[in-house]
Amino acid sequence: MRRLVRDLALGSRLVLGGGPTAWLRLTLTAVGVGLGVALLLLATAAPTILAGHRQRSDARDVVYSDGPATARTLLVHQASDVYRGHPVYGMLVQPDGADPSVPPGLSRLPGPGEMVVSPALRRLLAGPDGAELRSRYRSRVVGTIGDAGLSGPREYAFYLGSDRLTGRGERIARFGSEHRSQPLDPTLMLLTVVGITVLLVPVTVFIATAVRFGSAARDRQQAALRLVGADRAMTRRIASAEALLGALAGLVVGAVLFAAGRQLVEFVTFDGVSIFGSDIRPQPVLAALVAVALPVAAVAITLITLRRVVAEPLGVVRHAAGRRRRVWWRLVLAVLGLALLAVAGLGPARTSGLQLQFVGAGVLVLLAGAAVLLPWLVEFVVRRLRAGGVSRQLAVRRLQLDGGTAARAVTGITVAVAGAIALQTLFAGVSHGYVHSTGQDPSRMQVVIEGTVPMTGAERAGLATKLRHTDGVRQVRAYGSVALASTDDPQLYWQAVVADCTTLRVFAALDDCTDGDAFGVRDTEIRAPRPGEPVQLADSGHGARLHLPAELRTVRARTDPTGSTRAGVLLTPAAARRLPVFGGRLPTAGFVATDPAVRYAYDHVVTTTIRVDPTASVFSLNATTVDTRFGTVQRGLLLGATAVLLVIGASLLTTVLEQLRSRRGPLAVLSAFGARRSTLTISVLWQTAIPMFLGLLLAVATGLVLGAVLLHLSHASIWFDATGILGLTGAAAAVVTLVTLLSVPALWRMMRPEAMRTE
Template sequence: MTSTVSRPVARDSWLRDFALGLRLAVGGGRTSWARLALGTVGIGLAATVLLLFASVGTITTGVNGRLAARAANSTVISGVSPTQVLQSSTSFKTLSIDGSYLHGTGPHSPVPPGLAALPGPAEIVLSPALARLIAENPELRQRFPQRVVGEIGDAGLRGPADLVFYAGTGPLPVAGGPGLSTVVTAYSFGRPGASGLGDPTLLIVTVISSVALLIPIFIFVSVSSRIAGAQRDRRLAALRLVGAGDRQVRRIAAAESLVAAAFGLLLGTLVFLGLRQLAPRFELLGWSFFTSDVVPSVPLTVLVVLLVPVLTVGTVLFALRRVIIEPLGVVRGGKPVRRRAWWRLALIVGGIALLLAARSMPADGWLIAQVTIGASALLIGVPAIVPWLLERSVDRIHGGAPSWQLAIRRLQLDSGTPARVVSGVAVVLASAIAMQLMLLSTAIQYTTPDSSDNWVTVYSTAASASRVSDALAAVPAAKHVYPVASIAAFAGSLTYDVTVAPCATITLVLHVDHCVDGQGFLAGSAAQSAPRPGDTWRLAAAGYGVGASQTLGSFTVPSLPTVTQPVARGAGPYIVDGVVLTPALATGLPLERHTETWVDTDPAVPDATDRIATAVAPLTWQAFVSYSTSDVVNAGQSSFATVRAALLTGSVFTLFLAGISMLVLTLEQVRERRRPLAMLAAAGVPRSVLARSLLWQTAVPVVLGVVVAVGVGIAIAGLVIRLTGQALRIDWPTIGIFAAVAVALVLLVTACSLPFLRAATRLAALRTE
């Protein structure tokens, strides 16, 4: 009978305690409202970031799904008249524009997603972003001489800012277009998309940095839930005075913190929904997203909804574990239990051991998981070791100026809260340093050396080569034009070329003393000897696309003078070892040739490449313009640039969040200590001394955190780069910039706290009731 009655009584007691906590949170006057507002904003900001992180999976799935849906599938389907697809690209003022030329072989040929029907010859369909770009830049319209017949729907776009076109054309050659373009016979559109970043180094960098960016978010939630902790403890002491038990006051404190968590989650959700609606209007790092893409994963959303309140309540209860709340006051006396180092060092040692156990760059999921877990353990070890190091460091500091002594004494009394806030900064710095060093050490495989030369290459079909030369003659930026036509030649295991070029090109490349039209040469190099007269070669068209495997005839090497190609070759036209003929001597070759026209541009003319691309635009797919000395952006380089910029942006944002945490902590400490500060000011301590004490109080943990961050960041980068077989390159200027940012945060936080310090040190702060 007793147990039956006690359960409803206990349940009612819990409900009353929680109800009282809710009333104290929202009905305590302006002070409670200010505390609730600060906690709500802090937790709401963190919840917004967590919901954005929870949406990354659906964003990636949506983008990859649309990219896979528009990919041409050449798997033969019986009874289907395929669509010929020739991919093409161009650039305009550093913007990349991708597209495809389509030719349907039947009335019901497959149509790419986003199109109602295949465009006919001389017709084009543009993405909305490309249509707007053309409207804003009339000179770009000349690149697309076709008649615009519509816009591409969302299903055919990577994102709302995608610059894409589909142009109709006549039958396409099987051998493909100029350059490295090949014609794909598509029986359908859509194939499984590739997942991930492909390169395990980029994947590891992304995972490690994501972990590092999330840790300060959780720290910020913890700091926000402990705002005005001293005032809360005094209210709980008042409750103890009217008869509340020790467990009751902890339940009341938990309920009070739940209010801030609930309002924070609500605010974070509203801010997230607002940002979600604005997603199509912004382009981030070259990527854009539809509103439908930005949807948090359901499991991760549930995790966020549960994690934020649990973390908030757990932080409050953890803060009260060594606080004795008595009816006559709050007792914080007694020497705090010294922090233990073994489990903190175990995280760091375990992370290093996992990274050392990997012998090479991982190629499968298990090894990638091993490396990422090891690096993440090192990063998690940063917020674990910084409080211990700070506690041990300040215990050994004695003497100094009054402002220094005030700061050190405060840190000796309570080093945990400043260390937790600084740990967020240290984690961001460690991850940013490790990220930059890893990307710097592996960047050589994603970039090509820049050149001061101004060469542009126009790839064209043989039939349009003369039209390319005529078009370039009307471009003032094209100072010199050097056409080169090539035919692949196979002599057993050796590969040569039959090259047709005018004397101007031959003289420039082979450095011959005399050349006239009708002359030829046998060109060799240090890597391969010159061909021998009388040999018979098998010829193939241009060496590009499907035609490279088709034998188009034979060629007997004539007796010609031999020329050795220069060992050092600069930028500009390039001739492969083999037979080099002038146009007059090549008139008897009944073969189609792909032509490369090398253009030496005038650096004084702006947008020379854009002008050249506009000049050859009427040739549509038959001419392709490319920089010969610029970076060639492939999928790996695009991922590299995206990852680097994204993580830099995330690091800057999280540093900003950590700065807000430090500011909130400093202001809260000024508010809690306003009576001691006012007494010091009344006793004659200058305000400048108190201001410097706040500066040292923030600077000491930050300097210690920066030292730990630099060490951990270099260690992570060195252990991961070791797996790639490349040397670690330490960029000290970048590390110095990150450290300077942390110092700037300290100065900024101190400057923002000065007005509150001035108000706290007035004599009116000594008044009491």
């Protein structure tokens, strides 16, 4: 142990006192490792992020009251919406007494005409982009919602005081509820486990690559140590000290980047979701595991690497043609991964923790098999490449001498693409169980309005006129409606609609219609009202009775844009005036067709409607709807994939710069002997393009196999999205190409004569 400590101390002194070159090598290693560490710490903080978001959402959730009004109760109306593609959480509030319950983040409820908003919404309202939102509510901002009442720092949220909710709002007892989180179903658990594994494997690959930075300089140092009398064991311990020091420095850099990211994350919004920096707290046990395992892994990787290097007093045997890489053990890893996945599929259910562990282990081993297979594949292919132009000859010869280094640069991107293809295939295969058809027809109408303020026919026509003059609106079909109940069968309900003939044709097939006509609509399941049949208003008890018009004509129901067919009564305005109940004030609803060329047409419709009826509900029609939990898992994995992609790009740039730095001597010599700068630049591009092409081929093959196996485990039909696969591979190729182009200025600097100097 004393000898080990002495050699590690000597290795650390050699690095710290090795001059600018050693410090640069240490810096590159620390940055590469630190990027991966920061992402690993973020992964360990995922549980606290979810817990914080759930706690804040539960704190502002409402508990409805079935009893009478008290001093603590209040009336509320949900006014959540979307403004220019960004979700807005909103609620209208009206207290019943003097001591109402107050939502978290507020000191008091806003009064009529007052508004309390989130900091992000306050900034929006103060700027030019919030002009339409200001005109929509026309209330005075009297306060700001605190962090305790927000799901994220950049959330748009407001509480609007009102005195018009009597008879329209819902009574609540208090704010704050506790929802027990329901466990994810087996398929979503499978998606989560596979997604986390797929996201973390490329990070570990890049960390392993960063630990090996400066291996050529380390080998030359070993030769010098051997010359002054050190044995092989001692040189390896000294080399381990450099890797250990780089890993420890990477831990520090990663912690600093993580701390800085916590402060900056509050300025980022992803798919309408933002995160408080205080919620990003790594799990202590997992963070300690990263801190301990990383230095140990760095030393182990260094020792394994040195097995292929012979350091003698007179030099290092490294680049000579040696024994070819063996492929059999690399294929064993792939077979072992498939075997673990097969074992996971043998159980009766996929909800057990043991089976999910087998799935995670299988995905991990299979992707690791792809990572270790790439160097062999590069060596196998470049050994058979024929000579071409000068730049290609330089690239091929370099790959033939040291293809492993070039392969390591794209190994991480290969593993990331393979995992992404598998995950995308799994999502596409199981999405049919979570994406449901709504039956709505957005090709006819795009927006639905459901008002609560009763309107006369003239007021309803005025609202329709305002909507027609709204920017982006093409058609408006406004109508009044009320529910009717049969006096003969109290369980039989119809809807009475009052509108012009054009609007009535939305609900029924009318061959002939003029003002004054009345129609009884039949459905496949509910009979049509009969002429002169006695009915009563559904919400007025059994006293208010009336008779339907005797000239009621029976027609067939038509599917409206919401996908519904409704049996009931259709009345033109003249027919409604003959019945005082229908000729007075009725709740108003309508359909609106918007122009897709107008970007914010939906927002304009909402603004016009809210100005007339602040409690109206406006929503867009969609042909499909996505399960909430499936969408949450999908957004979470997409957020993680974005973070991994950013780390991959930064780490890949660091890797390429380190490789160029290690080759600056030969590049400068070639340039000094007359090689064109363009020739050397193209040769470097070839050195990246060949491994990248082979890596993407391997990634597609691995991803397709893994995706098919995962679809089989989830009992879904095997189907591949060719467009998505091409998009993923194209994005990966673009990242590698961009990183290579960004390294060109550094490459040109290394071609200068000063780069031939050595220490």
